[in-house]
Amino acid sequence: MGQHDDPEKAFTEFFTGPYRDVVQDLDEQYPDERSLRIDWHELDAWDGSVADEFLQKPARMRQFATNALNRLEEASVLGANVRIYNLPEKQIVRVGKYRTRQLGKLLSVRGKVVDMEGVTPYAEEAAFECPLCGTLTRMPQSYGDLMKPNECMGCEHSKPGFRFKREQSELVDLQKIVIIPPDSNLEEPPGSIAFLKNDLVDMVGPGDLVTINGIYETFTGQSESTLSTYIEALDLDIKERTEIDTYGASEIQEFVMDALTEQITTVDDFAVQRSDIVDAVTSEHGVRREEVEDQIDALIEANEIGAEGSKLFDL
Template identity: 25%
Template sequence: MDNINKTKTSLAKFEEFFSTVYKDEVMEVLEKYPEERTLVVDYENLEMFDPDLADLLIEKPDEVIAASQKAIKNIDPLMKDPKLDIKFKNVSNCIDFVNADSKYIGKLISFEAKVMEAKEPKPILDIAVYECRGCMSLREIPQTINSSLEPSLCPECGGRSFRLLQDESEFLESQLLIVSSDDTSKSLKVLLLRDECSFDLYSMGQEVRITGILKSFSSNYGYEYFLECNLIEILNDSEDSEYDEYGNRNSPEYRTWQKVVIDSDRVCQCCGGSKHLEAHHIFSYQNNPSYRVNLENGIALCKWCHSKYHSYYGKDASPKSLIRFLKRFGRYDG
């Protein structure tokens, strides 16, 4: 009962907050909906408006964010029935990446880390539509991020057999990042949703600040952590800044080296793909400065294989690690 009362209170408070403090921002998004569906809220503004509501957001983010989304619908003067993504920046619950552990499960946290691997975006079920095999009636079942929910009983005929209608169901875009920190060997899976997903926005070594809800999922090895991202902010535009101390990757000579390596191989030497190719150093860029633009010291890898290689072997590339990588993941037969 206490949680129900808190949810009702959160809803009323958000309706007031959006109608007063964030009135202009809300109207700007609603006027552009559905092309624009993201509203970014400064946590400091929410804390000034109502400290208790801000604290509750940290402790019960799933319920509070859901209340904020419903509040937008309730006050929408345009009657668009919007499904907005409410994102929060400058969250006070900032922690060191290495400290993201069980005491934070279910809470909204923020930390800085580096991207180690960026998976390809893919769709996941948001609203599943099931058809009863007995009477053909339909049921819509909202899905959760880490589990699939199916109907157990048809309310029309009592049947227990259903089939998923993919064409009638609603999907949303998702993407998995693997992030880590220089201070630890620990890594964490980060789930991005909707407009945070991108084929080419994230790259290995990129520094990011991530705000999200720490959760767990069951695997073959017990329970593992993952972070359901609410907001991701890129702190450096590319991986170049990570390597400034070792040399200039923006020089004309380096750009020429990249182009020649990619044009020579034409496809990824691991998976054989031809899209999003990058030049990989056989002898590491970091430890072999005289080989950095040597045309014999490079092969083409696609963005995903390149990121996977460095997530396994770090920056210290070598011919031996490359051969091991290609034997394990690619088409290498030497």
């Protein structure tokens, strides 16, 4: 790697040297602010070999950077995310124009958000308990079906009906979005799936123009020779917001009340999940999730609706 042969040590020097003030700012704002953003060109000016390695092996290098940040004595930001932006021209790719040689590489993709799902829990590392001996096994996960151990490391039984243990697993917020080329004239333009995690969720809405700096990857467990791909977002830059949430507070509150009444009737229960109400209003009226969340809180504070845990009910 040239000047620095130990990647984690290199990032430690970077964070305590040229990025000392950036780290200090994060330390002062943590945990309200949970990410440290690295300008790739500033990293390149400091050590070109480290910067180039980040482009070629982003998952590995980001882990080294995260470890270095979390272990700094100068700051207490355990659990903070490392993000990278302002990539070189050669890494900028048009939506749908990726190549096999770019798999696993760090790319910069600009597109328009055309679809998005609600935020869900995602197991980055899932814990499984053996029902025979109680041994706990942890497995890193990828998007798709939950991957379970083939054998218990304790009693060595093969697939003894492992039980997923949520409390011992590493869970994060996850959101799936779909982007298309922002200037396409095609009736059905090519779309790309991107996954947003942690503090990147709920940052965009349909119609927004975004630049995603992320890793081009394939889904695991595929059954066909033509592989489906996605982008693991490491950083998100919103270029332009579409003015879709033009409703006032009272109108959004009315949408919430209508959705609450409808879903309570549908599920035949006194309460429904708050996330279901947010999803319903966002999907039907194009209001941003944070706007809906704010008005739900306002309705709860005004005693117009009640809340019990993650559920809402009409008063």
